[in-house]
Amino acid sequence: MAKVKVGVAGYGVIGQRLADGVALQRDMELVGVADVAPTLSVRALKEKGMPYAFYAAAPDKLSELAAIHIPVSGTLEDLVGKVDVMLDATSAGVGAKNKELYAKHGTKGIFQGGEKNSVADVFFHGYANYEKGLGAQFLKLTSCNTTGLIRAVDCLDRGVGVEKVAITIIRRVADPGDYHRGLTNALQIDHAPSHQALDLMTIMPHVDATGILVHTPVTHGHIITVVASTKKAVSKESALELFAAHPRIRIVRIDEGFLGNASLFRYARDLGNPRGDMYEIALWEDSIVMSGKDIMFAINVPQEAVVIPENMDAVRACMKMQSDRIEATDTTNKYLGIGKWKALE
Amino acid sequence: MAKVKVGVAGYGVIGQRLADGVALQRDMELVGVADVAPTLSVRALKEKGMPYAFYAAAPDKLSELAAIHIPVSGTLEDLVGKVDVMLDATSAGVGAKNKELYAKHGTKGIFQGGEKNSVADVFFHGYANYEKGLGAQFLKLTSCNTTGLIRAVDCLDRGVGVEKVAITIIRRVADPGDYHRGLTNALQIDHAPSHQALDLMTIMPHVDATGILVHTPVTHGHIITVVASTKKAVSKESALELFAAHPRIRIVRIDEGFLGNASLFRYARDLGNPRGDMYEIALWEDSIVMSGKDIMFAINVPQEAVVIPENMDAVRACMKMQSDRIEATDTTNKYLGIGKWKALE
Amino acid sequence: MAKVKVGVAGYGVIGQRLADGVALQRDMELVGVADVAPTLSVRALKEKGMPYAFYAAAPDKLSELAAIHIPVSGTLEDLVGKVDVMLDATSAGVGAKNKELYAKHGTKGIFQGGEKNSVADVFFHGYANYEKGLGAQFLKLTSCNTTGLIRAVDCLDRGVGVEKVAITIIRRVADPGDYHRGLTNALQIDHAPSHQALDLMTIMPHVDATGILVHTPVTHGHIITVVASTKKAVSKESALELFAAHPRIRIVRIDEGFLGNASLFRYARDLGNPRGDMYEIALWEDSIVMSGKDIMFAINVPQEAVVIPENMDAVRACMKMQSDRIEATDTTNKYLGIGKWKALE
């Protein structure tokens, strides 16, 4: 079967990881990546010897790119014309504009959490509503926090039914290397309910969700606490069993040395994962407690890489590569190497 | 009526503020403060011209104190012998040792949250269980987080009844000026349930409490989110009304400029409060949301000063200065200037 | 003698402290302060009972101010018309616009470091070039880092002559309570030479100055290291003697507990200084080392309050209240309480 041809627009924090993710999918072909300027990431691409073809998204920046000898394979539109699907990881707002280009060429488009919901026909999550994405032309993925959160809530929901969640998001405020945003010695609270709770309800309309988000001055991984009311009675042990069976959830323990989000970043670096990335969320076994009949627990969401698997799922859905949710996500997982570690336990 | 004579052991972050608090109570007399060594706080006391008499807690450090010309009024035991009550704010573990000295002199002792519960006869909170402290010889106060949390939960409980709370504590990891502890670019999770939830149940045994605590690398104010199940139905508006009526709770809004814990520290500094301290917890109006029939909200706990009012209440209780909870806390509030701002609204 | 009438435009971090500083000068009268909107600082002014008259700088924001019941004494222009000198601490760029208003009313204007040099006739420092400010209509103060740095360099220069300095500025990136700027887990370097080195040469043209600035994610106090080449030979001891004699320099030692910038903030809070402010720079005795014939040392610059004394000096200069540099700065120091602590040593 011919490989699905994929392009990536925006070669930043997410775009780079999408490109790497697509390159690992044996049933997809990464045709190229597009960006506007010689950013650090583009310079690194060049220093690595241009493993991916580069397309210029802004014709007026061509001289800047030429000045540092980045080989340019064409314009963004050239790239769009060559592929079946564009993964759009441009800055918020640019995707909506790029969409016109995708529509013009009949190319499917998959947008990230920063874009408005109206950019897409379907708001998508690989595990929670894969079927809705089948054959869609424009999909929008959930943001990093929501993607990780839904993994855990959907997992619990399929096991014992979830009626209601109240979440507290302890958000990392910037990525490593970010200088355009930051917070210094301060916690910052957002108007409640947080958009992540509202987004969860868009994907899982049968769940009542609310939550409060607090920004914290760190760069590695959000931590979310979840208080969930379930339909069937659940114990700490049975919940743990459900979570442990999910391919994209790692169960960790404080006593093993996983003291917080920075431990998980360190562990991913020590694993030799490119950039120290981790696709899985982590769920602390030591955090699971009962609140009456409700269950409470904490997860870690590695913000830079967590959405990559669900983006691969989205390509599978919109291109109808697999019609079944489990078949699709398992294929993504296999190519990304997710779950290999489960076999070691 | 003769003033109640009070001494303070440990002139650190809490001890200094206890001394200032006692000095403001017109029905108490601050006899003196005791510490072991010429710390920065003791040096500042000297530079201020020794407004409080200083007693040496460690005879072997007398030469160190003499070297910087700190006038010493006697030993810790001398101080204990002169007062009715000792407020003990020494490092965790020292209080248990000091207790023997207090017992020997028949002096009452009030310990802070860092000591073991066994050090005291009663685990005390001015609003939640004032009556239990009446006439007690040894009281232990709740820690800063628990003190602030109980203010809000007790307030809600007296209004509509609280059955259950699930809390997420976003803890500041160090105080400004701390070099002996700290966290850098990391969130750290504790084993659940957090001790604050357990402590709350000791004070309010009819409430089911659990929670997760995450340390964050900031120095100003904890933020706690609370999911509370109430006995009577409660709306956002009625809960707000209850909270707004509490003298030690400030209602704040993001749109006023209270963006997080650092805004509250700045506001207290701009108010001209000594050290930029604030006795009240803040509760964000914009954080209150319903989770089904449960209510969720976020509070800010200014860790350095929040326990001071409840310590004054404790003196009142153990010395039977007032037998009524409201009379006692109102007297504390009047002398500390708490609630004046309410009149301005 | 009639008091000099002073107004303050901009009631933010600097403006509040200027107002407090003027209020302490017994030969000045603070007529009022002006700002545009009900910021946290303006709300705090109201909660304190309006110790200073408030003037509205933006007529279109009057309804916002009225909504929170801030009593308004008039417009900015009304204030300008009532005073001899305006201390302008508005956001960078606004001062240049306000200057027209000051010129129209024949009111003198003193601008802060954020404005362009062209806004003023003289670039001013109380100790280094007081005489240049005598009778000037428009003065501009140096920024916080430069103000603190010049104190030390001018002090050394008057003692042994300074030919050359190479500085490294370890800059705090935001003030406590700032949410509009920040840095998270990153050091940021600026193009060299830093503007502080260039500014120093404008005030002290006989010194060759250069330097490198690195931003750090902290909120309390810059630290600057200085490598100075002197005309006369200098020893560690003789330099220390010079610095110790300067009224606006505190000599501190690590072994006393002054471990860094946060210790100094804590000490100022423990002193009971309003907002935990400190007017003096600190110079670490333990940091002074010889580099061949050059001397190297480190200072701490408390960024929020350090410029206040030199602003008071500027009022004295432009109003010719004192013609002598030492008489002027000594008067400022006396009213601000600077140097009292020296008597205690």
Next chain:
Amino acid sequence: MAKVKVGVAGYGVIGQRLADGVALQRDMELVGVADVAPTLSVRALKEKGMPYAFYAAAPDKLSELAAIHIPVSGTLEDLVGKVDVMLDATSAGVGAKNKELYAKHGTKGIFQGGEKNSVADVFFHGYANYEKGLGAQFLKLTSCNTTGLIRAVDCLDRGVGVEKVAITIIRRVADPGDYHRGLTNALQIDHAPSHQALDLMTIMPHVDATGILVHTPVTHGHIITVVASTKKAVSKESALELFAAHPRIRIVRIDEGFLGNASLFRYARDLGNPRGDMYEIALWEDSIVMSGKDIMFAINVPQEAVVIPENMDAVRACMKMQSDRIEATDTTNKYLGIGKWKALE
């Protein structure tokens, strides 16, 4: 020629990178790594499928290791008996104890900067004093800051002669993932002169060095400013040329996007370097300024990986694999992939 057999004691931040570095040297063989307990790094080794044989350094922890199914190839002493050289990256103080084991087996030992100088016969730096290490039994490497600093100073010294340096070290306080140490919203100053300046003089005794060190709450890369007095006149351009020719120094510019230490960490991650490591120091072209005849500049030192190349050089020296400094360092560089990027410019 038979490969030199190397073992690594201590599989932590440095030990892991030493193991990876040795594994890349085609003329060395990594026999195994030793550590005491199932740390996160050891768990990661297991999850990676045990690419390196693991030896247990503490017999009493064998059951802990067995509990998580880490295959153990023997004891530390077994490893010592099999190799020509041990790279010791254990915690400070342990190396001195391990030395007895190395001596007993006639195995050479290379210690890291944390050990006392007395542990070794020679204090070593690959570029500055390679010859001193030839055939030595026990070598000690300089610490990360000193290693990076000496690269730049030695480079300048060999070009134009260096008489004197005054350095300011802006030190990152912890590594990513460290929870046992940290600093929160504070800068911390050390007694001057810093040990790095003293260490530099041990390696380069003809240079007069002094300096001040300030700890900052970040995790990625130290920044050091250097003021250097040279024997021959040097211009900004000629210095830049010298630095640019050094294989282990990267010249970077702010305008390219290298805004600070976090940009370099991000760049190394984007390069796909394992763990986001970088062996080279970076030197900011935009930081080079003249201070009279002296030159001033700033470097970035990636603390986790910077010492790895010099450790490989140390193996070469003590085993007399190459007798020439340039031949040895070039061989190390070739196998580590250092300098490939230079060819791209």
